[in-house]
Amino acid sequence: MNIFEEYLEYVKREVGVTISTSPLIVRKYIEHLLKSEGKYIRAAAVLAAAQNKDGSIHHDAVIFAASIELLHLATLVHDDVMDDADTRRGVTTLHKKYGRKTAVICGDYLMAASMSLANKTEKKETYLGYSLPTYMEAIALGELNQHINNGNYKLKVKDYLSIIDGKTAKLFEAAMYSGVATSDDVREQQESYQTIGHAIGMIFQLLDDVMDFDDNESVAKKPVQSDFEQGVITLPLIHAFSTYPEALQKAEQHELTRKEVNQYVRNSKGVAITIAKAETYYATAKTAIENLDIIDTKREELMRILNLAMRK
């Protein structure tokens, strides 16, 4: 077990502590939610950015990582309320199981717990420039933008990129930024970490959006409703619509079937173009990582996370 794996266990424990010290009434809802816990990739990003020249990681990075994972959970809970989703990653959503009201408050609670935890670092005075709430604002804006553009089949590529920047990339940026803030890394390099975090987040969402149309992907874990059926406009769709005006016209008249959409996306090479876009972010991040003045294990870990996002 390397230091990153070791510290990731501390992060999981810290998330567990927050939850187990919550009153019973919230615990049962939140524990249920944790059954669908993800890969802790955001926490891993914090830890990677946090490594010092001597290989050590400050415990404050564990606090920041746990707070970011809690914030991520909070957004998932509210997403479920908004999507009216029945399952997420194969598990019944809180919203479906306990009702909308409970889910709204549980999301609020998790959000508060996340912010509250972020205030509990040891070297507090060092992080006065890091504001998790500011990132939370950006995430809410991304979600709002996505919602407002629901069913907007004429969504422009730049607006789509701005939406996924807010709803996904900003939290990866926060992860990298908070991680490096705990480290001995020189201030001049900190912007590079934000670039890397942004790129990893963009790749993560672009490839997630591809899954909707990827024939090779197992259907087992796919949501009941696809993005398209929910009115969420993604890059493969934008390409299909700009290539085939008749597809756009049909969609606007609500006459486009799921099967036809898949065909249009395939013919327009929407998936390949989306993956190519992800590759450009990959190249940017890779260059930034190569140029950092850091120890080898840190560089390898940053590359591992980048490759994980890129599913390489």
Next chain:
Amino acid sequence: MNIFEEYLEYVKREVGVTISTSPLIVRKYIEHLLKSEGKYIRAAAVLAAAQNKDGSIHHDAVIFAASIELLHLATLVHDDVMDDADTRRGVTTLHKKYGRKTAVICGDYLMAASMSLANKTEKKETYLGYSLPTYMEAIALGELNQHINNGNYKLKVKDYLSIIDGKTAKLFEAAMYSGVATSDDVREQQESYQTIGHAIGMIFQLLDDVMDFDDNESVAKKPVQSDFEQGVITLPLIHAFSTYPEALQKAEQHELTRKEVNQYVRNSKGVAITIAKAETYYATAKTAIENLDIIDTKREELMRILNLAMRK
């Protein structure tokens, strides 16, 4: 215009700045919400607690007051989503006008903006002990407790008090605590301010709960559905049920009409008993205010807010 009124204008301006610097998409939702803005009593509490011995108030108190008002607005937005309320203080709710999804995200945005603003004080390092998120956690717990006890006609007085402590009193406590933290008041007195804030919040909610049954109150601004009809169990109701077991039995069989409830509350003197409970909090707060070593204008302003809550 005294200093408190003058600074309250700064608070309103600060809230306005947060909103006017939000992107257009959130502005239109939030501006709509501001039409139903309240009396800024929480902000007034911050400013009262913030006054220094020389009569001045530090600008950081304005920041804290604005952040508390924004948090209050955020909870109102999410309350509306949960209540499925059509109007609040006579104005159509965001939820009804723009849909549930928008309201959930707008509430999240306001919450983030509130936390973010609270981080923008000048003497940051002085307030490391003040954590708005911790209060936000308590508020979410109060809301959750209320929701779980929806329709629980056997709710105990102490559980009711614990619910309103979370959902209402905690924010007044935060107001007093953050205000005094910006002042030159000695640390030994700070606990008294929390006591005063708690008492004011409790009075505020107790008298709000009385309105549901108060014959003298104008019906014009009452919500379409009363607390009772929404399953929210308040102190006048608890007294009616404990005095008349047949009322409890009827309620549990969903056979109790609104008219009958009013009659049972009247006969059990539920309203008078609730007002008497508020009076005990009033006495506690009054004694605490009298015992503070502060200048007269500060004491008068604290008493003014206490009387405002008590509707004296």
